[in-house]
Amino acid sequence: MSEAKSLTAPLEPGATIGILGGGQLGRMLAEAAIDLGLKTHIYSDERDAPAFQIADEATYGRYDDEKALEAFARTCAVVTFEFENVPTATAEFLSRLVPMAPSPRALQIAQDRFLEKSFVAGLGIATAAFRDVANEEDARAAFRTLGAAAILKTRRLGYDGKGQQKVRSEDEAARAFVQFGAVPAILEDFVDFSYEASVVAARGRDGAFAAYDPPKNEHENHILRRSTVPSPLQNEKAAEAIVIARRIAEALDYVGVLGVELFVGADGTLTVNEIAPRVHNSGHWTIEACATSQFAQHLRAVAGWPLDDPSRHSDAVMENIIGDEVTSWMGMTEPPEGLHLYGKGEPRPGRKMAHITRTKPRS
């Protein structure tokens, strides 16, 4: 098996960055690339991926189509991804043809909740107590050792609350495991938090690290509704959250932007919920409110360029526009500054269709 390719020099202006995945994150990366004079080539298995509309090149192909992946790799100076469920085999295959950032290892850890929590806990960083669940008996035994309320989560392919269920007894834990198709899972303690926050940060190829101000995140029906800066996470607590993200990024030898989702307890205790090895929905406000957006910063990191200034010049509230809410923006009485429509077709329930960021001068 040949070695993973590494980037030997910073990308020249005009070089092409390949992006696996063509959703809104890929689209906003492609938009940011325009101002940096970089080109993008989007690879997606969705025929009308929103990012195809913006990118310089587009490939519609399956993630196991080696011929199509090879042809894609030949056009790219470096490849990144915009969703964490890229099959590991695809990432490994591509990384032998073209430099890839973040690494397939970061992807592999982040896409499996057991590996992810074990990795974070192994660094001495607090997570909810958790147990691996491979069968119904494990689910019962795990419930007995955890608290009175727990959450069963599939190890893989969970997002926006999919593949997870709160359980209050051994029976419920075993039933949830079966309901999800008896696939590998974890059971974790229900964390009694006061609010949720995240650190969105970048690490460059030279090890430089730049974090954004941590937003407070509010969810509805398990989907992010709103991110607000400034958040109640301030001063030493914000610094502590940023140190957590930095330690994770360094331990992964991470290159690019990552999101670290945190629970904040009433006493300020920080518990890591998950790592997103990509630009993050809770960082969309950085487009309007920061010197450099998370999208530009990710491209800079991946390109081997120096990171830019993440400082925040405005207060901001970012709201997701979900499902058929997308039709209501036209009736807004205020000018829709900060409105980003993703160019998606059908507004299915729960589908992120757009977001809006409202800013005010920094308080």
Ligand code: AMP
């Ligand atoms: P996740 O898919 O792990 O990001 O979880 C989605 C949402 O479910 C989180 O943002 C929390 O609101 C909630 N949640 C997940 N895990 C826990 C937990 N261990 N305790 C309490 N709430 C949780």
